Amino acid sequence: MSDGLVGIVLVSHSAAVAEAVGLLATGLAGGGAVARVAPAGGTPDGELGTSSDLIAAAAHSVDQGAGVAVLVDLGSAVLTVKAMLAEEDELPPDTRLVDAPFVEGAVAAVVTASAGADLAAVVAAAEEAYTYRKV
Amino acid sequence: MNASTAPGPVIDADFLRRWLATAAAVVDREADRLTELDSPIGDADHGSNMRRGFTAAHAAVELEPPQTPGGVLTLVGSQLISTVGGAAGPLYGTLLRRAGKALGDGTPATPEEFRDALRTGVEAVGKLGGAVPGDKTMLDALVPAVEALSFALDAGAGLADGLAAARIAADEGAAATVPLQARKGRASYLGPRSIGHQDPGATSAALLVAALADTAAEAVA
Numbered sequence: 001m002s003d004g005l006v007g008i009v010l011v012s013h014s015a016a017v018a019e020a021v022g023l024l025a026t027g028l029a030g031g032g033a034v035a036r037v038a039p040a041g042g043t044p045d046g047e048l049g050t051s052s053d054l055i056a057a058a059a060h061s062v063d064q065g066a067g068v069a070v071l072v073d074l075g076s077a078v079l080t081v082k083a084m085l086a087e088e089d090e091l092p093p094d095t096r097l098v099d100a101p102f103v104e105g106a107v108a109a110v111v112t113a114s115a116g117a118d119l120a121a122v123v124a125a126a127e128e129a130y131t132y133r134k135v
Numbered sequence: 136m137n138a139s140t141a142p143g144p145v146i147d148a149d150f151l152r153r154w155l156a157t158a159a160a161v162v163d164r165e166a167d168r169l170t171e172l173d174s175p176i177g178d179a180d181h182g183s184n185m186r187r188g189f190t191a192a193h194a195a196v197e198l199e200p201p202q203t204p205g206g207v208l209t210l211v212g213s214q215l216i217s218t219v220g221g222a223a224g225p226l227y228g229t230l231l232r233r234a235g236k237a238l239g240d241g242t243p244a245t246p247e248e249f250r251d252a253l254r255t256g257v258e259a260v261g262k263l264g265g266a267v268p269g270d271k272t273m274l275d276a277l278v279p280a281v282e283a284l285s286f287a288l289d290a291g292a293g294l295a296d297g298l299a300a301a302r303i304a305a306d307e308g309a310a311a312t313v314p315l316q317a318r319k320g321r322a323s324y325l326g327p328r329s330i331g332h333q334d335p336g337a338t339s340a341a342l343l344v345a346a347l348a349d350t351a352a353e354a355v356a
Contacts, residue, residue: 049184049220075320076222082263083216083225087232 004064005035006113006122010106011055011072011081013048015041021103025110035113036062037106050076052084059091067094067119069109071126073102096123104129143293144354147243148200151207153353155196158346159189165342172335176322180221181335188219188227203242204249208235222264222320223336226273227343229263230256246294254281264319268308271315271322271329273336279304280344295351302341302348309337 008025012018018041026034038058043049059068068091072078081097084090096119098105105126112125144150162169162185170182192214201207212231215224234256238244244252257277266272268279283304287297310333317329320336 043220047220048178049180050224051220052217052224076220076224079222079225079263080216083229083232086229086259086263 004066005033005116006066006109006119007059007062007064007068008035008037008106008109008113008122009055009058009062009068009070010037010039010041010102011050011058011070011077012039012041012102013050013073013075013077015039015046017041017073017102021106024103025106028107029110029114033114033116035110036064037110038062050080052080052090055081055084056090059095063092063095067096067122068092069096069098069113069119069122069126071098071100071102071105071109094119098123098126100126100129104132143246144295144351145243146204146246146249146294148202148204148207150243150350150354151204152196152200154347154350155189155193155207155211157350158343159193161342161346162186162189162339165339169335169339172333172338176317176325176329176332177335178221178321181223181339184219184221184223185339188215188224191218203238203240204244205235205238205240205242205252208232208238208252210235223273223339226260226264226336230260230277232256233259246288246297249294250281250284250288250297253284257281266319269315270318271312271334271337272317272319273334273340275312275315275334276305276308276337276340276344279308280340293355295348295355298344298348298351302345305341305344309333309341312337 010018010022018039022037022039038061040054040058043051070081108129109122109126113122166182166186173179173181192211195214208231212228216228234252237252237255268274280301284297284301287300312334317323322329
């Protein structure tokens with residue numbers, strides 16, 4: 001087992017969205033230790049889209065041995081992470097694609113991971129964000 | 136055996152490199168049309184995404200040509216996943232990587248092995264995207280193409296004739312997406328307004344199958 005925190009990767013079609021949601025989530029995580037969060041937004045040349053290279057780099061950058069939770073927006077972001085998970089060596093061991101709303105799930109995941117929760121608890125907290133009704 | 140007397144094309148790494156060169160050229164030539172098809176129901180990037188992906192895949196394969204047909208497909212698949220940028224990347228990438236793995240390290244592949252590998256790849260696309268034929272996706276061209284190839288091979292045809300049948304089936308499948316309502320991807324947000332447009336993914340799939348048929352036809356010519 002590792003003493004490290006679960007890492008969080010945020011995959012959006014937009015680099016600005018991934019970056020901003022990461023800032024929002026770490027900002028709301030409060031003081032003390034904050035889990036590593038890496039955005040993987042857009043394509044390497046700055047266009048809207050999804051890049052497996054950026055996702056792999058982000059996942060490895062936040063991996064401390066406690067697992068990595070990957071939150072995604074839609075379409076090719078979902079499919080690219082799934083396609084990468086189907087290979088054994090493209091993402092760190094214990095990387096999970098999280099079925100959660102992007103913003104709310106990211107906040108829940110970062111807050112939970114920063115509190116030292118294990119990967120299963122981080123994933124569960126992010127997925128639970130779907131149950132929060134606004135109306 | 137009542138197979139055609141002409142020797143079939145040998146399905147080795149070189150055959151699939153020729154397919155890739157043809158496919159990259161066709162995608163480049165048809166990129167504007169693919170993007171046009173993607174404009175009313177998608178985000179108007181399918182042509183440019185496919186062009187970027189196949190250009191990169193072609194360059195990677197020519198830089199360090201794999202020695203086996205499975206190796207070529209696997210490398211092309213990985214290149215598409217990392218360079219296309221849209222949903223076509225992981226979908227076509229998964230198709231080709233799974234097909235490549237199914238072929239294993241052997242060379243050359245028999246037509247039946249090749250057919251089985253393509254079927255494995257197409258099934259993986261359905262599983263990845265959660266789509267079935269009729270959802271107005273690339274599967275509407277790919278599934279009939281594999282079925283037509285399979286039917287032809289079972290009836291004793293050679294690979295070139297089998298792929299010629301697959302090409303017709305893929306074209307018909309793509310054309311048949313026009314009246315369908317999209318149930319997957321961005322186009323599905325449009326609901327009934329997606330009806331009346333040919334699916335860009337089914338169209339590019341038909342182009343890739345056509346490139347395969349052309350490659351096989353040239354090999355036996």
